[in-house]
Each structure stands twice: as C-alpha cells, then as structure tokens.
Amino acid sequence: MIPKYSASETESKWQRKWAADGIYHVREDESRPKWYELTMFPYTSGDLHIGHWYAMAPADAHARFKRMQGYNVLHPMGFDAFGLPAENAAISRGIHPYTWTMQNIANMRRQLERMGGCYDWNREIITCLPEYYRWTQWLFLKFYHAGLAYRDKAPVNWCPNCQTVLANEQVISEGRCERCNATVTRRAIEQWFLRITRYAEELLDSSRIEWPERINVMQRNWIGRSEGVEISFELDHPGVETKELRVFTTRPDTIFGVTFAVLAPEHPLVERLTTPDHRAEVEEYVASTQHRTEIDRLSTETEKTGVFTGAYVTNRVNGERVPLWIADYVLPSYGTGAVMAVPAHDSRDFDFARKYDLPIKVVIAPPGWQGEELQEAYVDPGTMVNSAQFDGMPSKEAWHAIADFIESNDYGTRTVSYRLRDWLISRQRYWGAPIPIVYCDQCGTVPVPEKDLPVLLPPDAEFRPTGESPLKYCDAFVNTSCPRCHGPGRRETDTMDTFICSSWYFLRYASPHYDQGPFDPQKVKYWLPVDQYTGGAEHAVMHLLYARFFVKAMRDLGLIDFDEPFTRLFNQGVIIAQRQKMSKSRGNVINPDEYVAEMGADVVRAYLMFIGPWDQGGEWDDSGIHGVKRWFNRVWHLVLQGQEINWPKQADSQEVDKELRHMTHRTIKKVTGDLERFHFNTMLAALMEFTNYLSNVASEKSASASAWREAVEALLLLLAPTAPHMSEELWSRIGNTYSIHQQPFPAWDETLAAEERITLVVQVNGKVRDKVAVPASITEAEAKEVALSQTKVKSYLEGREVLKLIYVPQKLVNVVAR
RNA sequence: GCCGAAGUGGCGGAAUAGGUAGACGCGACAGUCUCAAAAACUGUUGGGGGGCGACUCCCGUGUCGGUUCGAUCCCGACCUUCGGCACCA
Structure with a gap:
C-alpha cells in the first residue's frame, strides 16, 4: 500500500531540517564560479500576495537550478522598509511605522520560509534599520x-x-x-x-548589459537625448541689460520661419521684459499658471494659452523683429526655458499661432507645395524656401548648413539637451x-x-x-x-x-553585517555585479535607472570597479485579479497562504510556473491548480510504486531500455534548456509528458532496474528546483543520500537524447499528404524516394508533372507538381 | 498623438531555425469503481462535410493583401488589447 502524500507535514519537516543544517548558507568560494541571482526585494506593505510569489518562486527555482549546476549561488532576500505607506498606516492606525513595518516583515519572512526559498537568511537586510541606513547616509555624503x-x-x-x-x-x-x-x-x-x-x-x-530591449528603449526615451542648437536672439529692451535671449531648437533648418518667440512663464526675464501696457495681463497669466499642477499643465488635452509681453526679439539670421510671448506650454526646466516659434513646422507653435492669429511662414516646402496655406504644421523634411541663401537645399542638409552658419557668426552653438532631470x-x-x-x-x-x-x-x-x-x-x-x-x-x-535605499542594496548583500563601510570591498569584488536580476518592468525608469546611476557614480568615487549593477535582467509579467493589478487599496489581493495550506507550497510554486510564459503574467485563475496537484500525486505514486516493482536485471528487450533511456535523456536536455531561459511552463509540460510515459513503463514492468532507476532519479532531480520539498522526500524514500539540493543537475548524453526515428512529412504543393516513420539517418535521396513511393502521394500526383522536390533534413519532403 | 509588446480551440497556453498547427494542463462529455456522490483511473474533445468501418475531404493561428514550393512565424496596410511616454522645442 502506497502512503498518501502529505504536503504540509513533508514541507515543514524539510524546511526545519534545511534551516537546522544551514544548507543554503553561502560563503565565498574561489574554487567554484559564482552566480549572483537577485530578485527585487519586496516593499513591506503587508502580506505577500500571489503576485510576490509569482516574482519569487520561479526566480528561486532558477537560482536552485544554478546551484545544482555547480555555481556558488548568492540568492539573498531582504525588505525595502522605508516609505510612505508605512507612515500612512501609522497615521491611520495609531501605530508606529517601525512597529508596523517590523510586524509585516515577520509575516513576510514566515511566508517566504513556507515558500521553500533557498535564501540565506543570515544575509537578510532591512533598509529602515540604522545599521543599513547609516550607509545610505554615508553614500549621500x-x-x-x-x-x-x-x-x-x-x-x-x-x-x-x-x-x-x-x-x-x-x-x-x-x-x-x-x-x-x-x-x-x-x-x-x-x-x-x-x-x-x-x-x-x-x-x-x-x-x-543584457536586458530586454523594451527596457533599454524605455530608459533611452526617458533620458530623451536631443541634438540641437542653442541660438541667441537679439534683445534690445529699454532698461534691460541682457542683450540676448537664448533658445534651444532641434530644428535650426526652420530658423527663417520664426514668427514669434515664447518664454516659460517662470523665465527670469519675464518680469523685466513685460511692458507697462501688458503688465496686468502677464501677471494674471503667471499667477494662473501657478494654480495649475505640473500634471495638468503638461497634458496635451488642454488647449494652449499664452499672453503677449509687449517685448520683441530680433532673429539674427534675417534681422526680423518678432513678438515675445509667454505660454505655459514652454517648460522652464528644459533647454533654456525659451523657444523660437516656427508655426509652419511645429504643431504646437501652429496651434498657438492659429489661436492668437500670429503669422505662419513656410520655409520648408512640402512635396508639391504651391504656396497655399498649410492646414497643419508640416514637420517632415522638404525643400528650403524663404530662407535666403539656403533656398533650394534639402532641409536635412540645411540643418547642418544653418547650424554651421550660426556657429561661424557666433549666433549660437550646437548642444545636446536631455529630457532627464536631476533626481x-x-x-x-x-x-x-x-x-x-x-x-x-x-x-x-x-x-x-x-x-x-x-x-x-x-x-x-x-x-x-x-x-x-x-x-x-x-x-x-x-x-x-x-x-x-x-x-x-x-x-x-x-x-x-x-529609491535611494534600493539603489545600492544589492551591494550590501555581499557583506550584510560589515561595519567599516557600506560593504566589504573584497566581498563585493567576489560577488558583484549581479549576474541575473529579476523583477517587474514597472521599475524600468525609476529603480533600474537609479541603480545604474549609483553604480556609475560609486565607480567614479573609487568605491567599486564595475560599470553596471545588473548584467542580465529578466522581467516577469504581472498577475492581475479582476482585470486590475493586485493591491491592497483595490482590495483584490489573492493570498497564497490558503492555497499553501490546502495543496502545499510546491504545488503553488509549480502552478505559478506552469500557467504561461513567465514574462507574460496574466489574470489569476486557480482553475488549473488541481491539474498540478494531480500531477504531483501521480509522481508520488509512480516513484513509490516503482520501488515495489521487481525490475528485471536485464530488460525484456534492448529496445525497451533504449527507448526509456532516450526519453530520460531527451527530457533532461529539454528541461535544462528551458530552465536556462526561464521557460518554466514548457519545462513542466515536458516533465508531465515524461511522467505519463513513465506510468506506461511502470505498467509494462519490462525495463531494466538500472534504466528505471536512472529515469526516476532524473525525474526527481529535474523537479527539485520547482518542488524542493516533495523531491527531497522522494529522494530520501528511494534510498538516496540527503540532500537532493546538493546533487549535481543531471547531464544528458547527446547520443541517447537524439531521435533515432523521425516522422518524415510528405507534402504535395505545400499541403501535408502523408507522414512516414523513417530512420533519422535517412539520406536526401532515400527520403525523396520514400516520399514519391507512398501510394497516397502517388494518387495526388496522378496526371501531374513533378517539377521539383524540396528536402528539409530530418523534417519533410515537398513535392512540387503541376 | 508617439514608442513598445501581443492577438492561436470553451479556457491557460505549445510549436527553440520559414517546414506535421493545437504539445502539456484546465474544463466538458462518455465510461470504470461506488448504494450514491466525491476522489481516482480510462477514453473522446478546433470547426464543418462524407463513410457501417479501418478512414477520408474541406476550412482554420485578429482582418485584408504580398513574398515563398511552403507563412502562427517574414513584408505592407488595417482592427483590437495591454504596457510606457505624453506639449521636452
């Protein structure tokens, strides 16, 4: 009689033993390659919900996989503990943020322990404790x-x-x-x-860095590099000493089309340039913009507004005098806080000119343009017109020609502007x-x-x-x-x-108790940079950018000697509930605890890995979790049942063992490749298929004892990163030495993993008409012959002329006929 | 508006290199076991048509085109969903 699997008993038993034996305790070890695999530490807002598990359980499985591959793996855990939610909780509950935070940490740590993570808890860091923030302050200094x-x-x-x-x-x-x-x-x-x-x-x-390209793109867009020219406009205003107004433009090719200039309302010249007859209006406008929040003001939805200051500036390239306005669509914090307005070739300036009836002067002719009025700004390249000596030039060329002209006359200089602001x-x-x-x-x-x-x-x-x-x-x-x-x-x-706390925490894990500095330089030299970082993409332009900045700054301060904090990055997707991201405030959090209590941590871990590609996330739906539970029961039953079978020393036929060993090694290969690339869902599908296959082998009972043993051990070892508890229990029940988590990951034999027979697909004009099992070693000539000799194929070729045969090795033959 | 990702059965998803579409799982249906139910196990399960039957034909990966012997995969246009940015001159 095979005993039933008790997840709760087994899981707590091994968790206690692992902790007592310190099997996840990490030390520097020069004899092995190191692997620093880090998951973004959680914010201490309360319980861990299923979204946290989705981030941490697969990452833990990957770290365990690297351990079994022989790497010295640092996979630490800690808590991002300062911040607004704790303070708000303190205010609303009348409890100190420290108390509230530490209570949450105790609970989250308990949940993480129950998850069966291979964290070295001796390295835990908590950012709100003085022994940590002392060094945050030190770095600030x-x-x-x-x-x-x-x-x-x-x-x-x-x-x-x-x-x-x-x-x-x-x-x-x-x-x-x-x-x-x-x-x-x-x-x-x-x-x-x-x-x-x-x-x-x-x-x-x-x-x-090897990061998802979309994150790199988001960071590039956020930094927003623009090449342009800072141009001086002549200013001659009674009582104002400043004799120029500097503007930044990325379109020097349009400079002959300037019909007005605009200052940000906050620009320091506004007060001095406003003429007495416009003062009241300008002051009122400036005051009104101060009532608007940044978000409101930057919205493209709102119509552009502005007022005339009464002042004028002169465009040095053509001597034209143009009115100077103020408008809040010009930002004080970008470029020079002032722009030259070219309504014909900039949609914002166009809208503004239309609204306030300012002239629109075309200087880049759209294709086929006959001098008619523009219905919208023409922002694409074209031929220069109304631009003196530059007329007739393609605008792309004129960009450089005019920039050169401006520089050689000392009207301005080429510069680069960034959208990025200081932090x-x-x-x-x-x-x-x-x-x-x-x-x-x-x-x-x-x-x-x-x-x-x-x-x-x-x-x-x-x-x-x-x-x-x-x-x-x-x-x-x-x-x-x-x-x-x-x-x-x-x-x-x-x-x-x-975000300052989290900009350097990955360095602290190398030596979390060091008290001579933020980290022990020797330990950082050994562990850093992080080899594999995993976490949500929502941090693309905040945490991930700040951490990169910190590392570069610290490098220049001589504190470290590498350039990037995280060599590789993988972004897992988001688990949503009721079509919304899980959060306490939305009241849609799914707590893993009850699933763990009912089915065990292994099942929850595996289910989260099985539901789909890890980078995709998706709606939380527990309807499939029983499938994983059933599979685990089948594995349990299969392995123990296998112990009771009296396997023959020699297989009934060589073919039986050959196929069993082939399936074993093929599965090892598939699982290894999938784990490497975080393809957990297909890895588990392969293990399920292997289990189904082994069930048949167990009912036949004709394989040899050694081939069966090899298969079962492989199954458990391949399962160990995903289901650390059950695999450990079965490992010990089949009489192997503790611990499965200190075993090497199985290696596959390429010869055994290779397919011996393949299915040759035969197509006629691209449509599948037959499938033939053939030896994998089949030659091109043989394959073509086999294809043409199939009766089905022949019937399709009746009355047709075979034009050519396409052969794809190991795959198919396509007969092209007319 | 701009940038990016994605659209495949009733559902989650698979197809690693342009070459068998639907692996694996859920659900559903039928059966075994049971007084019964649950659980477990076995089988069937993209749509449509034909055949008593082993079977067989047609259609099918958001829509419309294109490239190719062959397209879920490449190209063009469009639709939808999600994520990011949103007056950055």
Whole structure:
C-alpha cells in the first residue's frame, strides 16, 4: 500500500531540517564560479500576495537550478522598509511605522520560509534599520562631497490653506488639496537633488548589459537625448541689460520661419521684459499658471494659452523683429526655458499661432507645395524656401548648413539637451533616512561627519497628518550643534526618497553585517555585479535607472570597479485579479497562504510556473491548480510504486531500455534548456509528458532496474528546483543520500537524447499528404524516394508533372507538381 | 498623438531555425469503481462535410493583401488589447 502524500507535514519537516543544517548558507568560494541571482526585494506593505510569489518562486527555482549546476549561488532576500505607506498606516492606525513595518516583515519572512526559498537568511537586510541606513547616509555624503548632491529651489505642490507641501498623489482633480479642497499652487522651495544628469550620456549606453530591449528603449526615451542648437536672439529692451535671449531648437533648418518667440512663464526675464501696457495681463497669466499642477499643465488635452509681453526679439539670421510671448506650454526646466516659434513646422507653435492669429511662414516646402496655406504644421523634411541663401537645399542638409552658419557668426552653438532631470530626493516625510546635513548660521550648509553617522531617526517624533516634514517639530532632533564651529545648528528635516535605499542594496548583500563601510570591498569584488536580476518592468525608469546611476557614480568615487549593477535582467509579467493589478487599496489581493495550506507550497510554486510564459503574467485563475496537484500525486505514486516493482536485471528487450533511456535523456536536455531561459511552463509540460510515459513503463514492468532507476532519479532531480520539498522526500524514500539540493543537475548524453526515428512529412504543393516513420539517418535521396513511393502521394500526383522536390533534413519532403 | 509588446480551440497556453498547427494542463462529455456522490483511473474533445468501418475531404493561428514550393512565424496596410511616454522645442 502506497502512503498518501502529505504536503504540509513533508514541507515543514524539510524546511526545519534545511534551516537546522544551514544548507543554503553561502560563503565565498574561489574554487567554484559564482552566480549572483537577485530578485527585487519586496516593499513591506503587508502580506505577500500571489503576485510576490509569482516574482519569487520561479526566480528561486532558477537560482536552485544554478546551484545544482555547480555555481556558488548568492540568492539573498531582504525588505525595502522605508516609505510612505508605512507612515500612512501609522497615521491611520495609531501605530508606529517601525512597529508596523517590523510586524509585516515577520509575516513576510514566515511566508517566504513556507515558500521553500533557498535564501540565506543570515544575509537578510532591512533598509529602515540604522545599521543599513547609516550607509545610505554615508553614500549621500560621498555624493555631496563629489558635487553629485546639491540643494536647489524646485517647484512643489503647495496648499496655501494647510501651509504645506503635497505629494503629486495628494493633489486631486482640478488641482485641489485632497484634505481641505483648497486650490493647490506651485511654489519653489529648497530641495535636495542628485546630479543624475551628469551620467545621462553613459546611461544611454546599454551595450554592456543584457536586458530586454523594451527596457533599454524605455530608459533611452526617458533620458530623451536631443541634438540641437542653442541660438541667441537679439534683445534690445529699454532698461534691460541682457542683450540676448537664448533658445534651444532641434530644428535650426526652420530658423527663417520664426514668427514669434515664447518664454516659460517662470523665465527670469519675464518680469523685466513685460511692458507697462501688458503688465496686468502677464501677471494674471503667471499667477494662473501657478494654480495649475505640473500634471495638468503638461497634458496635451488642454488647449494652449499664452499672453503677449509687449517685448520683441530680433532673429539674427534675417534681422526680423518678432513678438515675445509667454505660454505655459514652454517648460522652464528644459533647454533654456525659451523657444523660437516656427508655426509652419511645429504643431504646437501652429496651434498657438492659429489661436492668437500670429503669422505662419513656410520655409520648408512640402512635396508639391504651391504656396497655399498649410492646414497643419508640416514637420517632415522638404525643400528650403524663404530662407535666403539656403533656398533650394534639402532641409536635412540645411540643418547642418544653418547650424554651421550660426556657429561661424557666433549666433549660437550646437548642444545636446536631455529630457532627464536631476533626481529630487527630498521628502517631507518622517519614515525615511534623514539627510545628514546641518544648517549653521555661521557655516551655512554643513555635512555631518562620517564618524557621527547614523543620524538616527527619532523614534518619538510626533507625526501630524499635514504632509509636512514631521521632523521639523521634533526639537530634540532639529536642534544640534554645528559639526564645524560647534555653535547652534539645525538639522535638515527632510528625509531621503526610498529609491535611494534600493539603489545600492544589492551591494550590501555581499557583506550584510560589515561595519567599516557600506560593504566589504573584497566581498563585493567576489560577488558583484549581479549576474541575473529579476523583477517587474514597472521599475524600468525609476529603480533600474537609479541603480545604474549609483553604480556609475560609486565607480567614479573609487568605491567599486564595475560599470553596471545588473548584467542580465529578466522581467516577469504581472498577475492581475479582476482585470486590475493586485493591491491592497483595490482590495483584490489573492493570498497564497490558503492555497499553501490546502495543496502545499510546491504545488503553488509549480502552478505559478506552469500557467504561461513567465514574462507574460496574466489574470489569476486557480482553475488549473488541481491539474498540478494531480500531477504531483501521480509522481508520488509512480516513484513509490516503482520501488515495489521487481525490475528485471536485464530488460525484456534492448529496445525497451533504449527507448526509456532516450526519453530520460531527451527530457533532461529539454528541461535544462528551458530552465536556462526561464521557460518554466514548457519545462513542466515536458516533465508531465515524461511522467505519463513513465506510468506506461511502470505498467509494462519490462525495463531494466538500472534504466528505471536512472529515469526516476532524473525525474526527481529535474523537479527539485520547482518542488524542493516533495523531491527531497522522494529522494530520501528511494534510498538516496540527503540532500537532493546538493546533487549535481543531471547531464544528458547527446547520443541517447537524439531521435533515432523521425516522422518524415510528405507534402504535395505545400499541403501535408502523408507522414512516414523513417530512420533519422535517412539520406536526401532515400527520403525523396520514400516520399514519391507512398501510394497516397502517388494518387495526388496522378496526371501531374513533378517539377521539383524540396528536402528539409530530418523534417519533410515537398513535392512540387503541376 | 508617439514608442513598445501581443492577438492561436470553451479556457491557460505549445510549436527553440520559414517546414506535421493545437504539445502539456484546465474544463466538458462518455465510461470504470461506488448504494450514491466525491476522489481516482480510462477514453473522446478546433470547426464543418462524407463513410457501417479501418478512414477520408474541406476550412482554420485578429482582418485584408504580398513574398515563398511552403507563412502562427517574414513584408505592407488595417482592427483590437495591454504596457510606457505624453506639449521636452
């Protein structure tokens, strides 16, 4: 009688033993190749839902596979623990964010242990603990000293009623404060930035990383490199000393078509250039744009608006005097905050010119253009017209000719602009790493000395639900002495964006308890860079870009000696529920715990890998999970049943063993290839097929004992990365030595894996008409002969002339006939 | 609007290199077991037509074209869905 499989008993038994034996404990080992396989660590927002498992279980299987292949695998786990949700929970539940976060971590760790991950828990890191954020602060200081961190004024959402800064998500429709419904304005306040733009050019280069191309494309688009020319327009305004207005354009070929110029409302020249008769209108407009949020203002849906300043600038290339407007479609933070408007060849300028009745001057003739009025901006290449000496030139050539002309006359210079902005890292929040800066009336901005780190987050700060930095009201924190002059000083009360914590955590795993620096350089040298990173694509232009920036900056600081954090990247898809992404706020989270309790972690792991290609994700639907459960029961039954069969020493016939060994080695080959490329669904399909085949072998009972043994051991070893518990249990029940997870992954014999007989497909004019089993060694001439001799084929060829035969080795013969 | 990915049975999906479309699983149907049900096991299962039958023919991978001996795969146009960006001059 074969005992029933008890998943819950077996799983907890092995989990305890693995933990007690420390089989997943990782050490540096120069004798083996290292493999650093990292899954993006989870945010500590509560329970792990099925989406987390979808990210972690297949990644764990892949890491286990690499272990079995002989790599020294670092596959660590930790928690991204600072941030807004914890603080919001603290406010709404009256519980401290630390308590709430640590409770969540305890629960998530328990869930991950139940998943059966091969994590080395000795290396766990938690970003909100001082032993971690001490080094986040240390890195900030390194950046500060290198000129990569600076303070500047930046516009933020400001609620005049609450007297506080609001995050973008706190601004509700029509630009109102979510709390008091007052109209939010934009206000410039001092904020800390990291100079990521210094690395814009290097970040564009994806040649050293093997990442999905769509992620590279998203990063390139985000960085948004544009080649153009910064051009000076002549300015002669009474009482204004500045004699030029600089604009940036990517279309110098259109410069003869400029009919007006536009400043961003925030441009510093606006106030000085506005003439008295336009002042009232301009001031009103500037004020109205401040009422609009960035999001609202940037929307292409809203109609363009603007006002005339009363001032004029002169286009140096043709001496034309054009009016100067202000409009909020011009952004202060891109280029020079001013544009030359060419309505004929730019759709935004075109719309604006139409609305305010400004002239539209064609300087690039569309094909077949007869001088008629344009119905829309013509933005494509064409022939130059109305452009003096450049007339008749193709516009693409004129681009360079005019750029040269501008440069040689000192009207401007070629430049490159990026869409990427510096990274604003200040958060008016409590639950984050304090920025280690002290303000002193005598010495100004003073960095906290390294030896005084960490700047501890005071546990007893009172948070007010205002959105304003709570640390501001914590006197014990704010009041300090200046590290330089020892006079009274005030601490910076903003905290760092949590994306800073996750920009270097992968380095900390190499030496998580090191206390002489953020990491032990020797350990980092051994483990880094990450060989395989896995996680969601939603981090394409945030975390993944920031981490690349950090590594490049740290390299230039001499801290590390590699260029990219993550050599390979794989993005798993998203599991959705009720057509929406799973999240607590949507109330559609699926908790894996009940599935684990009912069917076991192995089944849940395998099911998540089986539902489809890992990079596709999909709607959560548990209707197929019983299929996996059934398969596991069949494997269990099959392996134990096989133990009770008295297998013959010699197979009944050589053919039986030959086929069994062929199927075994073919499966090993297929599974190895699929695991390598994260094709978990087809890997499991192959293992199911193998199981079905072995069931037949077990009922025939005619294979030899050794061939059966080989097949069953292969099945368990191939299954071990996916189902670590059941495979371990069966491994021990068939009398093998502990642990299956310390066994080498099976290797296949190419001769045995190769097909001996193939199905030769015979087509007539491309349609399948017959299939013939032939030896794989068949020659081209033989195959053609076999094809033509089939009676079915002959009947199709009756009365036709055979024109030619197409032969695809090992596959088919196509008879082309007329 | 721009950039990117994807459309295959009732469902999730397979087809690694332009060469057997629908592997594997779910569901459904029929059967075995059972007093019965569940579970388990066995068989059938893309659509349509013909044959008592072993079988056989036609259609079929979002739509319409094209290239090719041959297209789920390559090319062009279009439709739909999803993801990203969204006045970046």
